[in-house]
Amino acid sequence: xxxxxxxxxxxxxxxxxxxxxxxxxxxxxxxxxxxxxxxxxxxxxxxxxxxxxxxxxxxxxxxxxxxxxxxxxxxxxxxxxxxxxxxxxxxxxxxxxxxxxxxxxxxxxxxxxxxxxxxxxxxxxxxxxx
Amino acid sequence: xxxxxxxxxxxxxxxxxxxxxxxxxxxxxxxxxxxxxxxxxxxxxxxxxxxxxxxxxxxxxxxxxxxxxxxxxxxxxxxxxxxxxxxxxxxxxxxxxxxxxxxxxxxxxxxxxxxxxxxxxxxxxxxxxxxxxxxxxxxxxxxxxxxxxxxxxxxxxxxxxxxxxxxxxxxxxxxxxxxxxxxxxxxxxxxxxxxxxxxxxxxxxxxxxxxxxxxxxxxxxxxxxxxxxxxxxxxxxxxxxxxxxxxxxxxxxxxxxxxxxxxxxxxxxxxxxxxxxxxxxxxxxxxxxxxxxxxxxxxxxxxxxxxxxxxxxxxxxxxxxxxxxxxxxxxxxxxxxxxxxxxxxxxxxxxxxxxxxxxxxxxxxxxxxxxxxxxxxxxxxxxxxxxxxxxxxxxxxxxxxxxxxxxxxx
Numbered sequence: 410x411x412x413x414x415x416x417x418x419x420x421x422x423x424x425x426x427x428x429x430x431x432x433x434x435x436x437x438x439x440x441x442x443x444x445x446x447x448x449x450x451x452x453x454x455x456x457x458x459x460x461x462x463x464x465x466x467x468x469x470x471x472x473x474x475x476x477x478x479x480x481x482x483x484x485x486x487x488x489x490x491x492x493x494x495x496x497x498x499x500x501x502x503x504x505x506x507x508x509x510x511x512x513x514x515x516x517x518x519x520x521x522x523x524x525x526x527x528x529x530x531x532x533x534x535x536x537x538x539x
Numbered sequence: 540x541x542x543x544x545x546x547x548x549x550x551x552x553x554x555x556x557x558x559x560x561x562x563x564x565x566x567x568x569x570x571x572x573x574x575x576x577x578x579x580x581x582x583x584x585x586x587x588x589x590x591x592x593x594x595x596x597x598x599x600x601x602x603x604x605x606x607x608x609x610x611x612x613x614x615x616x617x618x619x620x621x622x623x624x625x626x627x628x629x630x631x632x633x634x635x636x637x638x639x640x641x642x643x644x645x646x647x648x649x650x651x652x653x654x655x656x657x658x659x660x661x662x663x664x665x666x667x668x669x670x671x672x673x674x675x676x677x678x679x680x681x682x683x684x685x686x687x688x689x690x691x692x693x694x695x696x697x698x699x700x701x702x703x704x705x706x707x708x709x710x711x712x713x714x715x716x717x718x719x720x721x722x723x724x725x726x727x728x729x730x731x732x733x734x735x736x737x738x739x740x741x742x743x744x745x746x747x748x749x750x751x752x753x754x755x756x757x758x759x760x761x762x763x764x765x766x767x768x769x770x771x772x773x774x775x776x777x778x779x780x781x782x783x784x785x786x787x788x789x790x791x792x793x794x795x796x797x798x799x800x801x802x803x804x805x806x807x808x809x810x811x812x813x814x815x816x817x818x819x820x821x822x823x824x825x826x827x828x829x830x831x832x833x834x835x836x837x838x839x840x841x842x843x844x845x846x847x848x849x850x851x852x853x854x855x856x857x858x859x860x861x862x863x864x865x866x867x868x869x870x871x872x873x874x875x876x877x878x879x880x881x882x883x884x885x886x887x888x889x890x891x892x893x894x895x896x897x898x899x900x901x902x903x904x905x906x907x908x909x910x911x912x913x914x915x916x917x918x919x920x921x922x923x924x925x926x927x928x929x930x931x932x933x934x935x936x937x938x939x940x941x942x943x944x945x946x947x948x949x
Binding site: 419421422425426428429432493514515518519520 | 696699700701703704706707708710711714715743
């Protein structure tokens, strides 16, 4: 079972994502803000992290920055940004910082996010390893 | 003796009338001065020698000159105005045969700060000897307009959060719990989803309008085969047309030249025109979509045999919040924002959009998009090779951006 961390400060959105990922066969853990997310990423092993950007205490962009600066294996964990911020400069910044995907949450249903994450794992498995 | 008494009485009478009259005039003048002083608008009165005789608090604020420094001074010394850095004197801006006229000028206050104002000159406004000058700060108006746009944008964003939750839970119910619902509960769920979709569109439209008004609607144009997008969207509406028994046809020539367009935004334009055509055409009507090559641009025509647009409504069709009168009573949905957004998007693509209609017989909407030039194509190729993320967008508004596999790990 794939273990996924969902970092999202809105209670309802967090609840919906947890439910839809659990129902699709993922082992789901949640973080309620950026600091919580970073703490969990450094102390536990995940197959994927979904990060909101606008979160209290630490933004998703700062979590991403901190994770990619780690010296432990957690630094290479796949990270998808799931946000309502669609500005090109935010996307480009996240891209430069080493995000693996960017999903605008207002434009997709929770199930489409699950499908996208599933596809990501499938394409990763079929890609030749370097 | 009698004559003398009479004269004294007459003089006394005249004196009384005079005193009453002057005190009355004084009272009126005072009331006039007081009301001018209380105006929010800056007001300055000058006499025939162009010297200031009245200067209200708002005038003090806008010019930075205090009333005691202003009274008695020539107007040009206190009120420093200019047009594009060139000073303008009272003689120039007051020169008009009309009793009352306005001009837009720049005001320099005592701190050299500049404000855009509308100066209105009203000659003989308070007695034949005086001219009233009022100054209206237009930056306030602009600020109000910006506040309005900000408010709409903020409200729409705030509404989006709970709406995302509502949409999330309904889609969870539909995707994962539908088997546990009986038939009537499923029907209720369907209605919930339809209403949620309508609310989502409404909020998205409001956000689009506020982005258009603050010039922050981003068009990510790239060389595009418009035919593919049109075909996709066309087929997504076929079911809806079928249920209303409408003849729904697409004339799409092969090998059309590419246009420079944002696939998502142009998709919005096309979706809007088609859904309007389907909604305003009765059962059994005809909707025809035609794409034509016009030498240096593509022309897309959406023609219907619906109720049409009254001639008086045609010129205002693309303005914000405009709705054809009567459509509200007929219960048709819509916010009057769709065509405004559509026109703005087309124009941002350097295209044109217009409508023709015979009332009662149907409408035709036409928009154009210029061909992509070879320079634009080359520029885009270069841009994408340096910009390695993959963009997946389709006409339904799904936006997912994902790093292409090769570049993601170090």
